[in-house]
Amino acid sequence: MVYDILQTKGDENKVDNIIIKETMLNNKNQILILYQEFLMNYTILNRLFEMQNPVEIYAMFNYLLYNGYLSTNKKFEFQDQRLHGKFFASGSLVLTGKAVCRNISPMLTDILNRSQIKAYNLSTYFPKYLINIKKVATPEYSQEELANWINNHINDPKKSKKLIEKIERFSDDKGKNIELQLKKSEEQDFMESFFGNHVITMAIKDNKNYFLDSTSKSLFSSLDSDSYKLYNDKDQIIEIKKLKTLFWYNTLEEYLEIYKRLLGKYSSKPNLAEKMVIEKVSLLCENNKDVLNSFYNENKELYEEITNRIKTIKI
Secondary structure, eight states: OHHHHHHHHHHHHHHHHHHHHHHHHHHHHHHHHHHHHHHHHHHHHHHHTTOOSHHHHHHHHHHHHHTTTTSGGGOOEEOOOOBSSOOTTGGGGGGGTEEOHHHHHHHHHHHHHHTTOEEEEEEEEOOOEEEEEEEOSSOOOOHHHHHHHHHHHOSOHHHHHHHHHHHHHHOSSTTTTEEEEEEEOSOOOHHHHHHOSEEEEEEEETTEEEEEETTTTEEEEEOSSOTTEEEOTTSOEEEEOHHHIIIIIOOHHHHHHHHHHHHSOOBOSOOHHHHHHHHHHHHHHHTTHHHHHHHHHHHHHHHHHHHHHHGGGBO
């Protein structure tokens, strides 16, 4: 009798597990469909603003991302969301308002591909740095200057925010008595240094490679001495990790295209005009907030539905 009861309970648990797995699979499929709808709507917005160059598209994406136009409740924050299994619509997590580089870059990559610009996700290794906050007798920097320094040297926006808050607490005179020292950490995580700890987007247009990082708001270029190492104007160097770039983010065919472009004699350094484009696009967005608000309101329900479905596949 006891055995029969246990067997019945076991069968019930199996049925429950099957139902849960089917629900999760159904939600994943629905998220993919809804995400494709969002990408289609976003492409229309790109056309409306006549965004054609990778840097233009990158600049507008950054503006929309950080001003909440791509997020549920119009709020965005850096937060890692762990999901069951490999998730093939990882860019859709941005729409929940909580995402990290491995969601942000895939969304930008998807948007570029939808705009008929070849784009790929690259797994990279971003070295870790230690920040030493020290009080000094002679005032040197304002709080705003220190905040800019942090944003330019720390890749993780969440850590940047905490450091700025710490400076505000320690500072006696709006940061003027604080000095910051940056030191590369000697303790590096082997798994991170081997597979990578940061994801960026590589776009290809005409005879140029574009390395776009919306998380740190940086444009990278290939080092002349090593095409798998990239640098930006903040003197930061990151390294492309081949294995994860191939097996996690791209097909073999896509990886071969990336390999060919990296080893080819293609320009990748952002010129002055491209850097000016970022300010120009930001100003364009500022002057057209009514259009962006309409875009948000038209997609708000779609964001909410994706957010609710993602909750069912979170660990």
